[in-house]
Amino acid sequence: MSEKKLTLQLDFHSGLPIYTQIVNQVQSQLANGILKPGDQLPTVRALALELRVNFNTVARAYRILDEARIISTQQGRGTFITEIPPPEVSERLRQESLSALTQRFIGEAYRLGFSEREVSQMVRDSLKSWKEANVSEQD
Amino acid sequence: MSEKKLTLQLDFHSGLPIYTQIVNQVQSQLANGILKPGDQLPTVRALALELRVNFNTVARAYRILDEARIISTQQGRGTFITEIPPPEVSERLRQESLSALTQRFIGEAYRLGFSEREVSQMVRDSLKSWKEANVSEQD
DNA sequence: CCTATAATGTACTAATTGTATCATTGTATA
DNA sequence: TATACAATGATACAATTAGTACATTATAGG
Structure with missing residues (x-):
């Protein structure tokens, strides 16, 4: 217990x-x-x-x-x-959480009727503009 | 069912x-x-x-x-x-909603400490596997 | 049909938990 | 003694979950 x-x-x-x-x-x-x-x-x-x-x-x-x-x-x-996951487990959890997050995003986008092209294009654009907006404040 | x-x-x-x-x-x-x-x-x-x-x-x-x-x-x-609402919305609203969805996703991923590389790679992988898993049941 | 009842989600409140801020106390030290 | 600071206490607050009563909908019996 x-x-x-x-x-x-x-x-x-x-x-x-x-x-x-x-x-x-x-x-x-x-x-x-x-x-x-x-x-x-x-x-x-x-x-x-x-x-x-x-x-x-x-x-x-x-x-x-x-x-x-x-x-x-x-x-x-x-x-x-605290659970203390060994580093390799931690990395696996990291990837799993990103995967889950991504799948939720893509699933929602498809559900809303967007195509693969539209999604990947929007991701490229958003990543690009995010990077440009944050070049000066990278830590 | x-x-x-x-x-x-x-x-x-x-x-x-x-x-x-x-x-x-x-x-x-x-x-x-x-x-x-x-x-x-x-x-x-x-x-x-x-x-x-x-x-x-x-x-x-x-x-x-x-x-x-x-x-x-x-x-x-x-x-x-919810049933998928038919994309009766205007193209502009469509793009805005995809943009908002994408930015929420990217923002969350960055917040969790993932890099641009990791995010874009995971998006590519997820899009690919989603496409493969759904070729037969496209509507 | 009409009504009673069951099933379902909603609204409001209470209980349990940790958090934040300031007051009090005690002690070391100039 | 006076002052500064660390430790502890008091009080109010916030977040999460639970309890209770109620409104809405569906359905079965008359």
Whole structure:
């Protein structure tokens, strides 16, 4: 199951900020396999209640972990350990997502009655004008 | 047959809202010909039951698709893939709508970090495979 | 026909979640 | 002491999903 209890041990006198301790312990539990990709972490409020701290402190820890791509926090949904696809899988997903996007586009264009010629011509034109409009602000 | 099973794969941890995933996958299946104009989609309640989500989440996805004129939801009747409107629109409107569609597509692709090369290559491939897959059923 | 009922989508609201901003507290240091 | 800054807390907000009641349509029984 992807619902975890997430037992953390805080030391309020250690000098380490609470949020740092949360960050460290989540990282170490992930390293130890106690947490796994896809696992859902407790909500900021639930964990805060359990640890007897303000939920903003937990949110801060989660934000740091999120920025480090260790977890993925989703407003209205919850917080999850990030799936870490190996690079070759990542590239495959990349291509699949572009393929899906392209097929949706082409399918919609055909559905609206446009021909292959029209579609490919419009794509060429649009790519060209996009490039011209952005030559100066390439990153 | 106009009654479809509509198999969708949701990823509850992907970061994409459920309703977005439903929207994307319906569009994708339409683009791939798995869904066709006139097909009836499952009712909001039936699909919600199958996906284990609230039926309002499905209703939200259907509403978005409806606003995009991709499906037609009819209270008391059901939900259907829209029939292709005959291109009775003027040529100018036709070109404008294709241009808008194309720019949305290209903008999204760039936003996802794909290069011009990747986009144009994928468009070529997709056009080619679509043509091959549909030579026999051209209308 | 007319009416009752079931099936369907709609509208509005509530609950759950994370986010943003500012206030408070504690501590180090000039 | 006074000031600056980091950590934490309080409050309001936003996004997503769920709950409830209702309107519309189709259909079966009389």
